[in-house]
Amino acid sequence: MTQLDAENIFVRRDGHVLLDQVSLQARSGEFVAVIGPNGAGKSTLLSVLAGLKKPDSGSVALDGNPIAGTSSRKLAQRRAYLPQNPRCEWPIAVERLVALGLTPILPAFGGLPPGFAARISAALEACDLEQHRFQPVTTLSGGELARAMLARALVADPDVLIVDEPMAGLDPRHALDTAQRLRNLASEGKLVIASVHDLTLAGRYANRIFALRDGSVRGDGPTRSTLTPELIRNAFEVEARISGSGGSLLVDYAGT
Numbered sequence: 001m002t003q004l005d006a007e008n009i010f011v012r013r014d015g016h017v018l019l020d021q022v023s024l025q026a027r028s029g030e031f032v033a034v035i036g037p038n039g040a041g042k043s044t045l046l047s048v049l050a051g052l053k054k055p056d057s058g059s060v061a062l063d064g065n066p067i068a069g070t071s072s073r074k075l076a077q078r079r080a081y082l083p084q085n086p087r088c089e090w091p092i093a094v095e096r097l098v099a100l101g102l103t104p105i106l107p108a109f110g111g112l113p114p115g116f117a118a119r120i121s122a123a124l125e126a127c128d129l130e131q132h133r134f135q136p137v138t139t140l141s142g143g144e145l146a147r148a149m150l151a152r153a154l155v156a157d158p159d160v161l162i163v164d165e166p167m168a169g170l171d172p173r174h175a176l177d178t179a180q181r182l183r184n185l186a187s188e189g190k191l192v193i194a195s196v197h198d199l200t201l202a203g204r205y206a207n208r209i210f211a212l213r214d215g216s217v218r219g220d221g222p223t224r225s226t227l228t229p230e231l232i233r234n235a236f237e238v239e240a241r242i243s244g245s246g247g248s249l250l251v252d253y254a255g256t
Contacts, residue, residue, distance in 0.1 A: 002028040002063060002078075002159045002191050004049065007095035011044055011215075018044045019055070019182075020215040026193060026208075030160070031186035033206030033223070034197040037236050040212040042195040043084055043164050049193060050081035050162045062160070076104035079160035080153040084168065084195075086145065091136040094148050098123050101152035123151040126181060126226075142169045149177065161185060162195045167201060179205040194216065203227050203242070203249040211235045 004026050007133070009017040019041045026032050034042050047053035048133035049060060050182040051067040060067050067075060067232070080101065090095060098120050124130050127147040132140065140148060146169055153161060166182065183205040186192045196202040202209065203225070209226040212235070221232040224245070232240040239254040 004060070004062055004160060004191060004193075005064075006049055006060045007058055009045070009048055009055045011041075011048065011053070011055050017215050019048070021058070022212070022215070022217055023058075024049070024220070026191055028189050028191050028207050029186055031192045031194070031206045032181050032210050033194060033202035033210045034210045034212065035196055035199060035202055035235065036212035036218070039214075040235075041215040042212055044215075045202070045212065046081070046162050046164050046195060047083075050079060051075050052081065073104055077156075078158060079162060080156065080158040082149055082153045082161075082163040082166060084164035086149040087231075088137045088145065088149075091138045093134050094129055094137055095120055095124065095133045097137050097148055098129075098151045098155050101155040105156050116200060119155050119157070123155040126154065127151040128177065134225070142176060143171060146170060147174060147178070150181075154181075158190070160191045161193070165195050165197055168197060176203065183207075190221065199227065199232065199240075199251040200249060203251060204247055220243075 006022065006024045009019050023047060034045060036042050044053065048055050051060065062078060102116055102119065124133055128151055129147055129151060132144060137148060139144065150166055153163065167178050170178060179201045182192045182194060186207065196206065209219060209221065209223050212232055218224055218235045219226050227242065229240050229242060232238060241252045241254055243244045243250050243252065
């Protein structure tokens with residue numbers, strides 16, 4: 001069982017409070033969709049949870065061990081982080097980019113261990129990138145690059161996957177594929193935490209909603225009982241109707 005605990009996270013930058021006493025406890029098997037309007041603090045929270053941004057106060061622990069005292073290599077062996085709008089400036093082949101995700105678990109010396117090539121192929125297939133295997137990354141479309149970066153995050157089989165807007169810029173088919181993959185990873189026992197802009201995708205695929213507004217928690221709990229018109233009004237200041245259930249859920253906005 002993997003457990004990630006964030007307690008009373010407070011972050012201030014340039015006089016602005018980005019996170020105000022935010023706490024989140026998450027464990028294996030959960031797909032936590034972090035939702036909220038622009039500027040709510042979603043990306044900041046994910047960076048703190050991944051151990052990439054130090055909060056002004058509060059703490060984050062992975063399986064009871066403070067991540068602040070964990071080496072970057074050891075932390076990278078347990079969790080993968082994918083930022084919003086990832087970029088790659090080098091014209092390396094897609095398969096080489098994906099292979100970089102294995103760096104934290106590679107031995108210090110020698111070539112690629114047996115079996116790792118199979119991991120790369122599996123990640124490429126999972127993200128519908130087999131036909132782009134040898135294509136330079138710099139020639140990919142924005143959506144293709146987003147899928148390649150997700151493959152890089154998945155290739156090392158991390159216990160915790162933290163991703164910032166993984167469906168942004170994807171066409172409908174690949175957005176649905178990505179959301180389903182994140183749900184499957186959680187079902188397989190991984191902990192998945194992702195900021196999600198599309199509330200219908202969040203409602204259909206995540207099993208937990210964590211809502212932020214102005215750096216504060218506005219809602220947290222199981223998707224079916226938490227993603228409500230009242231929460232959407234509180235977090236986004238819009239009226240919404242929610243219809244259907246499970247895989248057929250639809251969030252329809254009625255205006256402000």
